[in-house]
Amino acid sequence: MGTSILTIDISVPGKINLWLEVLQKREDGYHELSSLMLPISVYDHLEMGLLDHAGIHLECDHPGVPGDSANLAWKAAESYLKALGERAGVHIKLSKNIPVGAGLGGGSADAAAVLLGMNRLFEYPFPVDKLHQLALMLGADVPFFLYRRPALATGIGENLQELDGIPAYPLVLIKMPVAVSTRWVYQSLKLTRGRSRIKLASFLSHPWQVEDVLENDLETVTQEKFPLLTRMKAWLRGHGAVGALMSGSGPTVFGVFPEKGSAEKAALLAGEEWKDCYVAVAEVLTASPAGEKWF
Numbered sequence: 001m002g003t004s005i006l007t008i009d010i011s012v013p014g015k016i017n018l019w020l021e022v023l024q025k026r027e028d029g030y031h032e033l034s035s036l037m038l039p040i041s042v043y044d045h046l047e048m049g050l051l052d053h054a055g056i057h058l059e060c061d062h063p064g065v066p067g068d069s070a071n072l073a074w075k076a077a078e079s080y081l082k083a084l085g086e087r088a089g090v091h092i093k094l095s096k097n098i099p100v101g102a103g104l105g106g107g108s109a110d111a112a113a114v115l116l117g118m119n120r121l122f123e124y125p126f127p128v129d130k131l132h133q134l135a136l137m138l139g140a141d142v143p144f145f146l147y148r149r150p151a152l153a154t155g156i157g158e159n160l161q162e163l164d165g166i167p168a169y170p171l172v173l174i175k176m177p178v179a180v181s182t183r184w185v186y187q188s189l190k191l192t193r194g195r196s197r198i199k200l201a202s203f204l205s206h207p208w209q210v211e212d213v214l215e216n217d218l219e220t221v222t223q224e225k226f227p228l229l230t231r232m233k234a235w236l237r238g239h240g241a242v243g244a245l246m247s248g249s250g251p252t253v254f255g256v257f258p259e260k261g262s263a264e265k266a267a268l269l270a271g272e273e274w275k276d277c278y279v280a281v282a283e284v285l286t287a288s289p290a291g292e293k294w295f
């Protein structure tokens with residue numbers, strides 16, 4: 001198998017939803033949201049290179065994630081090549097580190113990163129709007145990961161208002177050893193809200209009053225099945241977090257800490273308290289990495 005000399009390495013950040021309000025169900029079954037999406041310093045890794053023949057070769061190191069055309073990274077490469085109309089080939093090596101089925105957006109993040117990587121390998125044939133369009137066909141969350149910046153997501157997640165002024169919140173993540181299906185959570189949701197309560201402008205002028213905006217309408221569904229999540233959030237608050245919430249469809253819960261030191265201490269204790277769980281310290285990424293050109 002011949003790969004080109006040019007290979008690229010990409011660090012792929014996951015995300016949390018600092019808030020997630022589900023506003024209504026559309027006729028196609030998707031839900032309209034208002035969600036503050038924040039990239040975080042928990043990363044998958046991708047290595048990509050062009051082949052000297054057509055095809056998509058994927059290696060994925062996670063036994064629970066498909067290594068074939070069911071992988072979102074594979075699907076992203078396929079859709080990019082199809083849009084480009086070239087009989088080219090690509091090799092993709094995916095190292096998973098973002099927990100799977102966790103509410104941290106790992107699959108969507110990989111898909112977006114493959115689109116970005118392909119665009120660099122082919123020397124930028126597509127503008128960002130075209131990548132955004134391809135991303136949305138892969139999943140509602142995928143466009144967010146093209147920009148790697150804090151953003152208010154509306155529509156089904158694809159209308160993105162990028163935001164400055166979000167602190168690099170120190171976080172502790174705890175995830176039970178179960179995977180949750182996003183589809184199941186949305187399908188099980190009973191809508192009660194109607195309209196958005198959280199005011200972006202007032203949050204931006206007092207971002208440290210973060211506990212006032214930690215709200216996730218999907219929590220009720222996942223918490224009912226896994227009541228331990230409620231205890232995990234209370235535990236995080238009892239160990240220094242100013243607030244705690246489930247991310248996305250869960251089951252990861254995150255605590256927001258006033259500074260890195262207290263987050264690290266809490267994470268050490270969390271590792272002892274929540275023995276079978278994934279525990280990590282992370283922080284919110286507030287700016288795209290400098291010097292990276294993708295489109």
Ligand SMILES: C[C@@](CO)(OP(=O)(O)O)[C@H](O)COP(=O)(O)OP(=O)(O)OC[C@H]1O[C@@H](n2ccc(N)nc2=O)[C@H](O)[C@@H]1O
Nearest residue numbers: 029030031103104105139140141142156182183186248249
């Ligand atoms: C809940 C969130 C919050 O950021 O994240 P995760 O928990 O998956 O990380 C997202 O809305 C997940 O987005 P994503 O994972 O891209 O969703 P998709 O693959 O497009 O859809 C998976 C399933 O969720 C439902 N879905 C998704 C997004 C949305 N706005 N409304 C929905 O009803 C769809 O009906 C679909 O069956």
Ligand SMILES: Nc1ncnc2c1ncn2[C@@H]1O[C@H](COP(=O)(O)OP(=O)(O)O)[C@@H](O)[C@H]1O
Nearest residue numbers: 071072100101102103104105106107108110182
């Ligand atoms: N590259 C990928 N990384 C993770 N999961 C993937 C990937 N491709 C496909 N999947 C499948 O997508 C599902 C959801 O994965 P993930 O994106 O990690 O969760 P979430 O939607 O909670 O953020 C899993 O069932 C997994 O098998």
